[in-house]
Amino acid sequence: MVDREQDRALAKATGIVENALLGKTRAPVVHTFFDEATFTATHVVHDPENRAAAIIDPVLDYDPASGRISYESADKVIAYVKEQGLQIAWLLETHAHADHLSAAPYLKGALGGRIAIGAHIVEVQDTFGAMFNAGDEFQRDGTQFDHLFADGDTFTIGEIDAVVLHVPGHTPADLAYVVGDAVFPGDTIFMPDFGTARADFPGGDARTLYRSIRRLLELPGKARLFLCHDYKAPGRDEFVWETTIAEERDGNIHAASGVNEDDFVTMREARDATLGMPRLILPSIQVNMRAGHFPPPEDNGTRYLKIPVQGV
Numbered sequence: 213m214v215d216r217e218q219d220r221a222l223a224k225a226t227g228i229v230e231n232a233l234l235g236k237t238r239a240p241v242v243h244t245f246f247d248e249a250t251f252t253a254t255h256v257v258h259d260p261e262n263r264a265a266a267i268i269d270p271v272l273d274y275d276p277a278s279g280r281i282s283y284e285s286a287d288k289v290i291a292y293v294k295e296q297g298l299q300i301a302w303l304l305e306t307h308a309h310a311d312h313l314s315a316a317p318y319l320k321g322a323l324g325g326r327i328a329i330g331a332h333i334v335e336v337q338d339t340f341g342a343m344f345n346a347g348d349e350f351q352r353d354g355t356q357f358d359h360l361f362a363d364g365d366t367f368t369i370g371e372i373d374a375v376v377l378h379v380p381g382h383t384p385a386d387l388a389y390v391v392g393d394a395v396f397p398g399d400t401i402f403m404p405d406f407g408t409a410r411a412d413f414p415g416g417d418a419r420t421l422y423r424s425i426r427r428l429l430e431l432p433g434k435a436r437l438f439l440c441h442d443y444k445a446p447g448r449d450e451f452v453w454e455t456t457i458a459e460e461r462d463g464n465i466h467a468a469s470g471v472n473e474d475d476f477v478t479m480r481e482a483r484d485a486t487l488g489m490p491r492l493i494l495p496s497i498q499v500n501m502r503a504g505h506f507p508p509p510e511d512n513g514t515r516y517l518k519i520p521v522q523g524v
């Protein structure tokens with residue numbers, strides 16, 4: 213039953229991509245801002261006829277040494293949105309990021325739009341709420357977000373159809389957004405020469421990630437794929453964040469067609485065992501599990517982020 217529902221969601225996504233590729237519906241315009249401090253791509257996707265738009269995975273600048281936040285990255289997005297005359301309908305998170313803080317609340321204040329993430333965020337909130345010993349003020353029901361999406365849910369950006377695919381593995385709540393012929397896969401696959409996302413965070417699972425990637429790669433080969441991160445593969449000097457489903461199928465160094473599940477899991481788990489924690493994982497998670505909001509101020513008026521100390 214679940215499989216049949218997953219098939220239906222994938223069929224919906226395939227139909228949306230094909231209609232855009234065949235010119236039956238408009239293809240969206242995608243403009244990307246790349247944050248070199250966290251290697252994150254923020255995408256602004258819009259309907260060129262009526263200027264309706266969504267912002268995907270916006271970055272808040274954060275200096276961990278001083279605890280100071282700033283808005284240079286977010287303000288560039290705001291300037292672009294205003295210059296293009298876009299109307300922001302959605303602020304879409306592909307997942308609760310562990311490498312950067314979300315600027316979604318700041319952008320919502322400036323531009324409007326509804327902040328959305330995957331419905332499985334409640335599992336992530338349970339895990340990290342416990343890990344950071346958050347108090348009762350931290351609800352584990354996703355209500356910090358304006359909307360929670362499940363697999364197969366549809367929405368529109370202007371007159372462009374979009375559908376959500378649940379692609380767990382990196383985290384339990386990861387989503388891919390399919391908007392016309394543009395696919396935003398979040399942390400699943402990266403550029404073909406770099407491979408795939410890690411699967412060793414709490415609730416992550418390499419086998420689940422493999423299955424999510426296989427599902428994504430069933431989309432039409434000509435679909436444009438806009439990645440969440442790029443880290444420059446060895447031998448490549450520039451950041452790149454756009455490819456196609458066909459290029460991933462043919463050449464992804466971890467997950468191209470023909471790589472079997474067990475081999476992928478062995479490779480992914482061995483590689484993950486060598487990776488250090490992302491520089492901003494502790495502040496990012498505490499903020500992103502709250503939809504980009506900081507914990508409430510303490511009685512001196514200051515907001516604090518916690519560091520759980522290991523090995524004492």
Ligand SMILES: [Fe+2]
Nearest residue numbers: 308309310399
């Ligand atoms: Fe991530």
